[in-house]
Amino acid sequence: MEPIQPSLAEVAALVGNPARANMLTALLDGRALTATELAFAGGVAPQTASGHLAKMTEGRLLTLAKQGRHAYYRLASPMIGRMLESIMAVAADGPPRYQPRWRGGDALRNARTCYDHLAGRLGVALADSLAARDHVAMSEDGGIVTPEGEAFLLDFGVDLREKNPSRRPFCRPCLDWSERRTHLAGALGAALAARCFDLHWIGRMRDTRALLVTPKGKRGFSETFGIDLAA
Structure with missing residues (x-):
């Protein structure tokens, strides 16, 4: 051994x-x-x-x-964030005594930041929406933005034609510890989160990574991505 x-x-x-x-x-x-x-x-x-x-x-x-x-x-680095989120996913799937109890409760599961991108139910729903509409093509190793996706994202305010100085992959799957599925990381994930903050669709909550989805955000996510956050 x-x-x-x-x-x-x-x-x-x-x-x-x-x-x-x-x-x-x-x-x-x-x-x-x-x-x-x-x-x-x-x-x-x-x-x-x-x-x-x-x-x-x-x-x-x-x-x-x-x-x-x-x-x-x-x-x-973002890699450290991905490592921590992956460890949380393993912990959440373990015996009850080892399962994490994070400050924020259901709010943390609904929407939160994972380093510089969106996670929780909102983050996974956003990834699902883009994949279902063929705007992104994902794999375990990464993903690409389709030409249709580039046009959609440009209309949304995310311009992928600009240079990516950080040289980060545009699409990277990140395992979500609460949903046990993947959300979007990488340069695209960061750009989407930043745009949602700029539009005031989401806001930070005090002393937690949980995010508040504003009434404007609920309408925006529904009309733009087909995500129902009314409940």
Whole structure:
């Protein structure tokens, strides 16, 4: 039996600590948070949080940016967000004592951010709508936007003809921990989420990744994507 790679064991140990897991989850909405905010999220004292944050930064799970006297932490990359969401999916399918109980409850399952894209029932419904209309063609390894999809998205306000400086895949399936199906990640997923925020279809809720779908958003998702969020 081959030994486990040290790097894998180290990452597992970093994520496996409850306080660190809560801190990482708090960063899954893509925003940068201070050490004080992350200490609150982790349920630990500021001094203890500093130690955890140093370990996660050294382990390349987080990046640190300083602005004046303030220091802000964020997930090191979208890949870290996908890893965390996948772990949540495994945990949600485990025995009851190991199933996650996330702050936000049903609201978190209905709509939330997963790093920089949409997740939950809304995120999955959005992916289903685009696939059903042949606007995207998805596979386990990624996906493409069809010519019809490009025209549709351009009309919606997402211009895929622009260069993609981050060189991220336009379509990437991301396993949704609450729905056990995939939603859209990658550059397209991020662009769709940003557009929905710009249109005020969705808004952030305090102290949670859960999103509020506005009355305008319910109409917009129904008319544009055929998604019924009235219930």
